[in-house]
Amino acid sequence: MKENNSRRSFLKLAFGTLALAPLARVLAAMPKTQKIKDKMINEKTAKKLNYVDVASKAKDHKKYKKGSNCGNCKFYKESKEKGWGKCSMAGNKYVASEGWCKSYRLDKKKVKKEVKKEVKKKG
């Protein structure tokens, strides 16, 4: 009986954690400051570009390639607001670094920077 309870507790915890993963992704994609909220990509532009706030949501789009996101796109300009930057394709409005749209163009310099950061982290 006691073993059953601990197994049940483990399963509850495991499924509870899994259930929170998508929520964490959504929260990460939400703007943290009013400055961002006021200057975010608008709905009309987002629709025109097929913009999504989390790149994996575009996995069925014919132009989407795994690993592509606003953060390594040549139209993305990093800002002081972590996770957010301005996009020249979106009228210099803020987009999520984890986002993606059909106008994505790989910026090789940014990818190299990301790789260098990863290598430094792993030390």
Ligand code: SF4
């Ligand atoms: S053009 Fe690049 S930075 Fe702008 S929304 Fe599309 S993928 Fe993101």
